[in-house]
Amino acid sequence: MIIKLFKLVGPFAENKDIAAEIRFKKLIPAMDKHKNIILDFEKIEGATQSFIHALISDLMRKYGNEALDKIQFKSCNNTVKSIISIVVDYMQESD
Amino acid sequence: MKIHIPNAVWLGNIDPFLKTFIPTNSDKLKITFNKKWMSIHPMVLSMIAALGIKTRPSKIECEKLEAKSKHYLKRMRLFDFLRISSGITMKEHEPSGRFVPLTQIKDSAALTRFISEVTPLLHLEPKHAEPIRYIMSELIRNVLEHSKSKYGAVVSAQYYKKSNTVRIGIADTGIGIWKSINQSYSPKNDLEAIRLALTPGITGTTRREGGTEQNAGAGLFFIKSIASVNSDFFVIYSGKAMYKLLKRRGKKITLHADPFEDRHSKKNNLPAWEGTVVGIDLSLDTTQEFSLILKLLNGTLNEAIKERKKARYKKPQFI
Incomplete structure (x- = not known):
């Protein structure tokens, strides 16, 4: 499953309500079915830590390492890569 | 409530201004101004506007403006927030490249719209626009999620050509940091609550490491860190306490999880601000x-x- 984020959040991914909606409606059902997920960040210029946390932290808690095995992050610029890495490291350190 | 605008307030010298704020009689607001000249940080403007929107216009007493810079307050839309006539007539300037006038944001969708409009308003290179957009989004979202204020957040920003700096101010009149943090921790006073709020991994919503699915407890730490890396001022004022991150000395950059380990000043006996105010400078150099x-x-x-x-x-x- 590919989720094109630009269509949903625009060039700056900061709206946590939309992140939660994507998580509930798309990511959790896909994880429950053990599907592979591609989060496509094409055209996304930036993202907040809060947005990425709202998008994936719950999945990391619920599904453990499987979440990182199943989810791939596509077309991320350096800033977005850094933010995703921070959230992923942070959640792994926290558990 | 009484608030006096002196001739120049910026984050470096904001302490005396905060000391003169009188929070009693909260249904009334009296505003007085320096007679000659005023240069005001957006944090101060956002504070006055936040007080203005929760006070009935008939209960607002605003001294007649005489200072040369009075047009600035009109242009920043302060009198729209106070809902009183300024008596000042002026030609509206195209705001692009200079300032973000006072704006009230009450929900998530309004914040998303604001963020999409704010970068073009300040006309900045991506390198500069990126942290500014980030800071504004995270701070305003904090207000929407934690302040429980029905008035939301009041934000303003100004580019200062002389210092090549963007200065940002965000104020709310919600529950304040102590009450928010006290839902999960037991800070002994407002300053301790600010210290906890700035510490990564600590959020009022849970004691669990890593936060909840919606709150990581890292937002304010990120913003303080952006200011610290760039050697900029960052001020947070809530209840009777204020924490001010001072400019770094030397070239070595070290980020600290405990805000009290950063170069800072603090106060715990200021007039009580019901809610939270944040001011931050971003030097573009x-x-x-x-x-x-x-x-x-x-x-x-x-x-x-x-x-x-x-x-x-x-x-x-x-044993």
Whole structure:
């Protein structure tokens, strides 16, 4: 499953309500079915830590390492890569 | 309530201004001004506007403006927030490239719209626009999620050509940091609550390491870190306490999980602000690449969590 984020959040991914909606409606059902997920960040210029946390932290808690095995992050610029890495490291350190 | 605008308030000298604020009689607001000249940080403007929107216009007493710079207050839409006539007539300027006038944001969708409009308003290069957009989004979202204020957040910003700095102010009249943090922790006073709020991994919504699915407890730490890396001022004022991150000395950049380990000043006996106010400066001359800031931040964040986890480890009992 590919989720094109630009269509949903625009060039700056900061709206946590939309992140939660994507998580509930798309990511959790896909994880429950053990599907592979591609989060496509094409055209996304930036993202907040809060947005990425709202998008994936719950999945990391619920599904453990499987979440990182199943989810791939596509077309991320350096800033977005850094933010995703921070959230992923942070959640792994926290558990 | 009484508030007096002196001739010049910026984050470096904001303490005397805060000391003169009188919060009693909260249904009335009296505003007085310096007679000659006023140069006001957006934090101050946002504070006055936040007080203005919760006070009935008939209960607002605003001294007649005489200072030369009075047009600035009109242009920043202060009198729209106070809902009183300024008596000042002026030609509206195209705001692009100079300032973000006072704006009230009450919900998530309004914040998203505001963020999409704010970068073009300040006409900045991506290197500068990126942290500004980030800071505004995270601070305003904090207000929407934690302040419980029906008036939301009041934000304003100004570009200062002389210092090549963007100055930002965000104010709310909600529950304040102590009440918010006190839902999960027990800070002994407002200053301790601010200290906890600035510490990574600590959120009022849970005591669990890593936060909840919606709150990581790292937002304010990120913003303080952006200011620290760029050697900029960052002020947070809530209840009777104020924490001010001072400019770094020397070239070595070290981020600290405990805000009291950063170069700072603090007060715990100021007139009580019901809610939270944040002011931040971003010097465009010293702005580092945002990805570099994030790299530095990652290490500090993980160290902080490791240390906190280690502090909770049970020790073997040797007998």
